[in-house]
Amino acid sequence: MRLARRLDHIEPFYVMECAKAAAEIAASPACDPAAGGEPMIFLNIGEPDFSAPPRVQQAAERAIREGCTQYTQATGLPALREKISQWYRSRFGLEIPARRIVVTAGASAALQLACLALFEAGDEVLMPDPSYPCNRHFVAAADAVARLVPAAPAQRYQLDAQSVRGAWTRATRGVLLASPSNPTGTSIDPSEMRHIVEWVREQGGVTVVDEIYLGLSYDDAFGHSALAMTGWRLGWLVLPEALVAPVERLAQNLFICASSVAQHAAMACFDPESIAEYERRRAEFRARRDRVVPALQALGLTVPVTPDGAFYAYADCSAHSPSSWDFCFDMMRRAHVALTPGRDFGRHDPERWLRLSFASSMPQLDEALRRLQRELGRR
Numbered sequence: 001m002r003l004a005r006r007l008d009h010i011e012p013f014y015v016m017e018c019a020k021a022a023a024e025i026a027a028s029p030a031c032d033p034a035a036g037g038e039p040m041i042f043l044n045i046g047e048p049d050f051s052a053p054p055r056v057q058q059a060a061e062r063a064i065r066e067g068c069t070q071y072t073q074a075t076g077l078p079a080l081r082e083k084i085s086q087w088y089r090s091r092f093g094l095e096i097p098a099r100r101i102v103v104t105a106g107a108s109a110a111l112q113l114a115c116l117a118l119f120e121a122g123d124e125v126l127m128p129d130p131s132y133p134c135n136r137h138f139v140a141a142a143d144a145v146a147r148l149v150p151a152a153p154a155q156r157y158q159l160d161a162q163s164v165r166g167a168w169t170r171a172t173r174g175v176l177l178a179s180p181s182n183p184t185g186t187s188i189d190p191s192e193m194r195h196i197v198e199w200v201r202e203q204g205g206v207t208v209v210d211e212i213y214l215g216l217s218y219d220d221a222f223g224h225s226a227l228a229m230t231g232w233r234l235g236w237l238v239l240p241e242a243l244v245a246p247v248e249r250l251a252q253n254l255f256i257c258a259s260s261v262a263q264h265a266a267m268a269c270f271d272p273e274s275i276a277e278y279e280r281r282r283a284e285f286r287a288r289r290d291r292v293v294p295a296l297q298a299l300g301l302t303v304p305v306t307p308d309g310a311f312y313a314y315a316d317c318s319a320h321s322p323s324s325w326d327f328c329f330d331m332m333r334r335a336h337v338a339l340t341p342g343r344d345f346g347r348h349d350p351e352r353w354l355r356l357s358f359a360s361s362m363p364q365l366d367e368a369l370r371r372l373q374r375e376l377g378r379r
Helices: 005-009 014-026 054-065 078-092 106-118 133-141 161-167 190-202 241-254 260-270 272-298 324-334 362-376
Strands: 101-104 124-129 145-150 172-178 206-210 235-238 312-316 353-357
Touching: 005 133, 014 324, 054 260, 054 272, 078 101, 078 235, 078 260, 101 106, 101 241, 106 133, 106 172, 106 206, 106 235, 106 241, 124 133, 133 145, 133 172, 145 161, 161 190, 172 190, 190 206, 260 272, 272 312, 272 362, 324 353, 324 362
Parallel strands: 124 145, 124 172, 172 206
Antiparallel strands: 101 235, 312 353
């Protein structure tokens, strides 16, 4: 069978390959407590141990009971779009009309729609290296080229206006950024973001920003409650007026609409009780970060930049192994701790780096750190 050539530019999602390997080991006797084994601890995927807040769960149940399961508009429930608009006003002091907000089937669908609307064959899109792998593949799926620009720890693993100017070519159509970033948990300073956007606009280009972790920050400059609901597959786009109709046309054909039950449930995210719960969880993630990062440093897994958001630590494992892939699989087999090697996140020295998610509970994190200390002491 002849496959489309665009697949040549879609690499495996290595974090999921590692997850499959971890699941196989987790199902073996070595991880069976009844057989004297240690259960696998999964720190490889950013999957919070929290479920949706109670009011959100209740809203989902009510939507199902009341039969609110029909298709919605491709742009989302008008009431939900209005809730999101009000959230921007109350949380960030921004006036974003509901008509500029498009509800999507997760942040992935949002970025896919943006890339399909803005990029085409021959376009080049600048992205930092390291960055989330799926983002460059959204670019590739639009037949454009993701150009990874090395971003050092001194840059907080982010592009700045100077690096964008230096990498820009006649083929460049725009930049795709993420703040806070996966895998590094670092954010772009608002003033630097403004410089990037203004310069790119002067070139006739576009700036796309992945804000899936918007609000999940531990710095006062960024800190607001994040509406984290993984697995519900719900996100949104904030668009310029001129892009709303084209993106709606794409969404109608590619997705029809986001899950109607998830949309009805999501309106409860903005209730005061839910916001208070999200804020409590943000404080818990910060406590986990403050426990994990110093512990990794003490183990020789250096974290050059303390994450200011999301729930990831990006650590240098070169003191223990020249290959983060081998190191992660070694820890998976011996310590029964699943980590993510750097291969997914870019091409600039990826074997030096690994990503650890501190989205798991504090007891799980403490046990994982104890096991890593034990196994590293034996090397």
